Amino acid sequence: MPKLNELQQAVYNLLPKGAERPRPASEFKTLLDIDKRALSVVVNDLIVKYHIPIGSSRNDPTGYYLIETLEELQNAVRPLSRQANAELKRVDTLLQIDLTDFWAKEEADA
Known part of the structure; x- marks a missing residue:
């Protein structure tokens, strides 16, 4: 595992393994006092910079998780591709x- 900063490590530590029970963004806010935008940046860095397989579910239950299987x-990739x-x-x-x-058409219609 690469050396993560304190916030990255805290987010990583809260990620459950597998998609069955993803952790909602609201729980990260409660536990780490981090807003959705900042959480998104941290998750993106963990994926892009450190190659950590993090998925997210946009359907209930929503949240983030560590990807364990090809399925x-x-x-996780399908909605991102869309x-x-x-x-x-x-x-x-x-x-x-x-x-x-x-703009010429806009002026003509005015």
């Missing part, structure tokens, strides 16, 4: 908008 990995694809579609659409044309 849990696939279930979200990433939706964001990329939004980026592509915005980049295709002709701003001059858009």
